[in-house]
Amino acid sequence: MKDSPGLHLKTYIFIFFMVLFAPLGNVLLSKGMKGVGSAKNWAPGEIFHVLSSIMTSGYIWLGIGCLLTFFVAYMLVLTWADYSYVQPASSFSYAVVAMLGYFLLGETVPPLRWMGIFVICGGVFIVGHTHPRTTEKV
Amino acid sequence: MLEFIFLIVIVVAGTGGELCVSRAMKVIGEVQDFRPAALVHFVFRAMRVGWMWIGISMMTMAFFSLLAMLSIENVSFVVPVTALSYAAGTVGAMLFLHERISKQRWLGVFIVCVGVTLVWLSRR
DSSP states (O other), X not given: OOOOHHHHHHHHHHHHHHHHHHHHHHHHHHHHHHXXXXXXXXXXXXXXXXXXXXXXXXXXXXXXXXXXXXXHHHHHHHTTSOHHHHHHHTTHHHXXXXXXXXXXXXXXXXXXXXXXXXXXXXXXXXXXTSOGGGSEEO | OHHHHHHHHHHXXXXXXXXXXXXXXXXXXXXXXXXXXXXXXXXXHXXXXXXXXXXXXXXXXXXXXXXXXXXXXXXXXXXXXXXXXXXXXXXXXXXXXXXXXXXXXXXXXXHHHHHXXXXXXXXX
């Protein structure tokens, strides 16, 4: 990635969009799928019924809209930034999704889950701070 | 068991799809014009890259598995456990691309797996 203040600002803005819209999209999908319900025996007729319910759910479409926004931001940022840079920077979305699940959906997030999420963020941060050249071909 | 199968599809198809899209974006090159018409042109250029379609197909599979898992479990559980894709990506790079992974990266992947285990154990 070329080193210039403008490029860094542009990257931070797009990563902010990614960290906001991916969790929001997942939360909306979760809200939609809780309304649709899960298939009980996965018979073809039942799967068709579930799919048609998915297609008529407003929450699902809003969630898809948010995930598409995330996806466009993700595609754009990958045209100038490294995958190995973008991936760890977007790890904050794991904490954001838990917060949104707690505040917007009223989910119970036990302390063990919070601990796991922060451990995951720490692990992703370490993965992202390995230099690309440390993964060399044999 | 069903949750575990969905998780595997999300992780394997999702990681593979992201790598294919990443490769497609590198083929296109850096985007510097963000006007709507230029962005539409960018999307059409992206659609002409084969890697993009492979990536989209894999990500679609991962998406429907994600929907199925969200119908069963809470979003604060489902999304963090999909972080297992970091381990899948690293193992995939080692097995299929014959890359040598640094100790620091293995440490990061190990910590991610510990975190995923903690989240999995927090399941109701």
